[in-house]
Each structure stands twice: as C-alpha cells, then as structure tokens.
Amino acid sequence: MENSVDEIVMARSLQLFAYISMSTVTFWAYDFVCSLHEEWTFLLRSRWTKVKGLYIIARYVPFALIIADLYLTLTQSENLKMCQTWTNISASLGAISLIFSESFFVLRTYALWNNNKIVLVAMLFALFAVFVSSIFVMLSDSDATTPSTFPGIQGCYWSSQSVRLFSPFVLVFVFQLGLACLTMIRVIQSWRSAKGPLYVMLVKHSIFYYACGLLFSVMNALFPILVLDEYLVYSSLEGLQIFILAILATRMHLHLWHAERHVHGSEALGCISISDMSPADYRDAQF
Numbered sequence: 001m002e003n004s005v006d007e008i009v010m011a012r013s014l015q016l017f018a019y020i021s022m023s024t025v026t027f028w029a030y031d032f033v034c035s036l037h038e039e040w041t042f043l044l045r046s047r048w049t050k051v052k053g054l055y056i057i058a059r060y061v062p063f064a065l066i067i068a069d070l071y072l073t074l075t076q077s078e079n080l081k082m083c084q085t086w087t088n089i090s091a092s093l094g095a096i097s098l099i100f101s102e103s104f105f106v107l108r109t110y111a112l113w114n115n116n117k118i119v120l121v122a123m124l125f126a127l128f129a130v131f132v133s134s135i136f137v138m139l140s141d142s143d144a145t146t147p148s149t150f151p152g153i154q155g156c157y158w159s160s161q162s163v164r165l166f167s168p169f170v171l172v173f174v175f176q177l178g179l180a181c182l183t184m185i186r187v188i189q190s191w192r193s194a195k196g197p198l199y200v201m202l203v204k205h206s207i208f209y210y211a212c213g214l215l216f217s218v219m220n221a222l223f224p225i226l227v228l229d230e231y232l233v234y235s236s237l238e239g240l241q242i243f244i245l246a247i248l249a250t251r252m253h254l255h256l257w258h259a260e261r262h263v264h265g266s267e268a269l270g271c272i273s274i275s276d277m278s279p280a281d282y283r284d285a286q287f
Contacts, residue, residue, distance in 0.1 A: 021073045024240050025066050031247050038254050046257065051107065058100040059250045062243055065093040069239060092135060094242045098172065099131045101242075101249040102179075108206055109179055112186040119182065130175050134168035169238070173217035180210040201259060205252040212248060216241035 039059070046052055068090035072083070106123045113119045183206050220238050 018073050020237075021069055021239065024243055025070065028062060028066065028243050028247070031251075035251065035254065038258065042254055042257055051253075054100060054103055054107075055250060055253055058097065058104065058246055061093060061097045061100065062246050065090060065097060065239075065242070068093060094239065095131060095134045095168070097242050097246050098134075099127060101245045102127060102172075102175065104249045104253060105179055105206055105209060108202055109182050109186075112183060112190075112202070112206075123179070123182075126175055126178065130168075130171045133171055137167050169217045169220040169241075173214060173221060176210055176213045176217060180207075180214070183207070183210070201256060205256065209245070209248050209252065213241075213245055216244065 042055075043052075068086055071086050072090060106120075106127060109123060110116070110120045183203070187203055216237075220241055223237060
C-alpha cells in the first residue's frame, strides 16, 4: 500500500525532528564538558546561597529534559497515554528551565535598579504569570500528542497545529522585552557614573541574553503560523531555545563569578555580585 503525500511529509518531518533533537542534545553535552572545570571550581569554592541553588536548578533541569526528549524522540511506543504523559513532563521541565534561566536576569535587573523592591515584585509577578500561563496552555493541549505509526520511525509527535505552539513564547517575548526596557532605562540613567568593569560586564551579558531570547521567541511565535506543515521542526526549535538560554544564563553566571573573584582576590566569594554587592560596587570595582 502506497503512502499518501501527507504521510510522506509527516515521516520526513519526524526524521528531521529526531535529527535536530539529537543535535541539540549533542551541543548541550559538548558545552557541559567544555565548562566542567569552571563549573567544578564554582561548585566547590563558592558558598551555598540562594543564587547558587538557582544556578544548580537552571543548569541541571535540562538534563532531565534531555531524558524526556530522548524518550519522545527515540522510543517506539503505541501507548497514547504514555506519549501524552511524557509530553507533559517534557513541557513542564522546559517551562521550569526557561523560568529559572530568566530568574538570573530578574535578579540582575533588580541589582541595576538599586535593589528597588517595587521593580522586583513587578518582575516576579510577571514571571510567575508567564510560568502559570505557559504550563496551563501546554498541559491543556497534550491530547494533540500521538505515537508514530510510520514503519521504522520512532517517537511521539504533535499531530495538529494548536495555540500551544506559539502562545507561551509570545508571553516570554513580552516578559523579556519588559526586562530589556528596564535594563536600558537604568543604563541610560546611570551610564556616566557607572564605569566599573563588573557593571559593564553585567550590562553586556544582559543585552546579549535579551537579544538572543527575543530572537528565539519571535522565531518560535511566528514559525508555526508561517510554516504550517512543519510543526514538528518547530517543536525542535522550541527545545533549542530552552537549551540555549539555559547555557547562556549559567555560562554568564560562571563568567561573572570568576571575574568577581579576580577583582576581589578571594576564593570565599560564594555568590555573584547581584546578591553580595551593591550597584555602587559594580560601578567602582576595577581590574
């Protein structure tokens, strides 16, 4: 029996989805190995603080996400409920990873705003709203998941277009745009007095992270609308954004922590400047 054109297109999309997913996992593993020495130094020599706990969660939740994605991509299963369960797990882990990555820059924006409590409460409320809304949308649409029925092609996939494909990233885009605006407003207000290298590094990290986050969010919001037949490929791009932002957030944290150790000549510093230093310290610290 010959396959229809739609079935051939779906089979091709499933294979491409598996290839991109495996490439993302390989990239994550490569980054982990390359940063292992710096990370080990940080984990051993830093004090246990809330920010260190935040780092550990943001860094290692993607490992659990990798396990879920590998199951969805490589396991041959005809159990519909199992596919839906693992899809829900993957979606929840992805949302948690994304939220904790964003939390680093909520704290950095808080530091840039001289520890303004109103700004912090507003950012945390917006972040919580994004998290709850994203989880609700993702889990409410999990019945669109089905196991592969194509011979020789494994995995589970989203069988239809849905609001789930782009609405969470519209929310993330709005949130990141808000953080970027707060950062730029504060930079413009304090640029003349802020000359310390740690402050400059903090601002550069934030701007680069927001640029990457906004770019990925726009891609993930528009891709399922513009390319209607490639929603499996879109799903892999969704995972790529989560992994890239986790890598950027944790890498930037390590970089800032090691730079602060260099500035202060202390191995006892357990937290990056956003928690132990005032904004004045950023401005005045010199290499």
